[in-house]
Structures are given as structure tokens and as C-alpha cells.
Amino acid sequence: MLDLYYWPTPNGWKISIMLEECGLPYQLVPVNIGKGEQFAPEFLTISPNNRMPALVDTEPTDGGEPVSVFESGAILIYLAEKSGQYLPREMRGRLQVLEWLMWQMGGLGPMAGQNGHFLLYAPEKIPYAIDRYGNEVNRLYGVLNTQLGKTGAFVAGSEYSIADMAIFPWVRTHKAQNVSLNGFPHVERWYNALFQRPAVKRGLDLGKELRAGTMTEEARKALFGQTAQSVRDGNHKLN
Numbered sequence: 001m002l003d004l005y006y007w008p009t010p011n012g013w014k015i016s017i018m019l020e021e022c023g024l025p026y027q028l029v030p031v032n033i034g035k036g037e038q039f040a041p042e043f044l045t046i047s048p049n050n051r052m053p054a055l056v057d058t059e060p061t062d063g064g065e066p067v068s069v070f071e072s073g074a075i076l077i078y079l080a081e082k083s084g085q086y087l088p089r090e091m092r093g094r095l096q097v098l099e100w101l102m103w104q105m106g107g108l109g110p111m112a113g114q115n116g117h118f119l120l121y122a123p124e125k126i127p128y129a130i131d132r133y134g135n136e137v138n139r140l141y142g143v144l145n146t147q148l149g150k151t152g153a154f155v156a157g158s159e160y161s162i163a164d165m166a167i168f169p170w171v172r173t174h175k176a177q178n179v180s181l182n183g184f185p186h187v188e189r190w191y192n193a194l195f196q197r198p199a200v201k202r203g204l205d206l207g208k209e210l211r212a213g214t215m216t217e218e219a220r221k222a223l224f225g226q227t228a229q230s231v232r233d234g235n236h237k238l239n
């Protein structure tokens with residue numbers, strides 16, 4: 001059995017979509033990031049970066065003790081290898097999927113996250129930050145649009161892969177990012193096609209009721225006010 005430590009966010013959706021696509025049995029373990037549950041000592045033992053999603057595989061393929069995995073990109077690779085799906089075995093195809101997975105992890109996700117923060121959550125509007133991250137997100141959409149124009153199908157070529165599953169949830173937030181897909185026709189075509197996949201819809205629906213409510217001051221502090229002391233406090237409670 002796979003235990004998915006999850007909250008319905010773009011990074012969480014990557015894994016819920018993958019699990020629905022590959023058909024592996026799993027159970028949901030909610031981690032309410034608005035209440036700071038990602039800093040609970042027991043969660044830190046499986047996710048030392050105090051971020052969800054995280055995964056615990058109680059039946060790993062080596063037959064040994066349960067395996068915990070943190071970081072969404074690593075989880076996607078782990079599930080692809082466990083299921084034998086959505087990550088090519090041959091060198092060139094595998095390399096291209098991993099390149100675009102890392103592009104999302106190091107580029108689109110962090111930049112869109114910062115863009116969304118300064119657009120939606122920052123207590124004051126900072127024009128420089130809004131312009132800086134907005135322009136970079138726009139550039140990254142241009143990179144993705146060019147790539148999809150070349151492949152004509154999916155991000156890493158003709159086959160659907162974990163690269164698509166990693167990128168799609170962040171494009172899902174394009175309206176909040178002040179990005180119109182009309183300016184990126186290849187991204188729009190790809191996005192609309194993926195949105196019709198039943199497993200994608202199920203992945204997006206997982207735990208959607210958990211997000212009900214508005215941003216409270218408590219949630220703001222849990223999400224944006226943490227420091228190294230938060231991790232030290234959590235680790236201290238383990239001793």
C-alpha cells in the first residue's frame with residue numbers, strides 16, 4: 001500500500017494524478033499546510049524539508065522495510081519505476097522526460113509560486129517583484145509553447161509521461177498567474193487535451209473539499225512565516 005501525504009496544491013496534484021494514471025492502490029493522509037501540520041515531528045521523519053507531498057511505500061519492490069520519499073519529482077520517478085509506466089526505459093527518451101521534469105522542478109514551479117505569492121498573498125504590492133516573476137513566468141510559458149510546437153503531442157515527445165504530469169498542475173493555475181493561454185496556442189492545445197483525461201480529473205478532485213475557506217492569519221504564518229527554527233523545533237521534539 002502507498003500512503004500519500006497530501007494537500008490539494010499543484011505539487012500535490014502531480015502525485016494524485018500519477019497515482020490515478022498508473023492505477024497503484026493508495027490511501028490519502030491529509031497534511032493541512034494551513035495549520036502547520038507539515039511541521040509535525042512525525043511528518044518530518046518522512047519529509048525533512050517539511051513540505052508535502054510525501055509518500056510511504058509499505059510494500060517496496062525490494063521486499064524490505066517501508067520506504068519514504070519526499071520531493072514531488074523524486075516521487076514521480078519512484079512511482080514510474082515501481083509501476084513501469086510513464087518513464088521510458090531507453091536512454092534518449094528517458095533523458096528527455098527527466099530534463100523536462102527538472103525544468104518544472106527548477107523553473108516553472110518555483111517561478112510560478114513566487115509570482116502567485118506576490119500577486120495574491122503578499123501583504124503589500126511590490127511592483128518590482130510582480131514584474132520580475134510575472135515576466136519570468138511568461139518566458140517559461142514561451143519555452144513550453146515552443147517545445148510543444150516541436151513535439152506536436154506531449155512535452156517530452158510523442159508519449160505521455162511524468163513530465164506532463166509535473167507541468168500540468170502549474171499550468172492549471174494560469175488564471176491566478178495572470179497568464180492567458182490564448183497567447184500560447186500549443187500550451188492551450190496540450191492543456192485542454194490533458195484536462196479531458198479521466199485520471200487527471202480524478203487527481204485534481206482528490207481532497208478538493210479540504211481547501212474550503214479563506215486564508216487566515218494563522219494559515220499565513222504557517223505557510224509563509226517559517227524559518228530554520230521551525231525545523232529545529234520539530235526535530236527537537238523527536239529526541
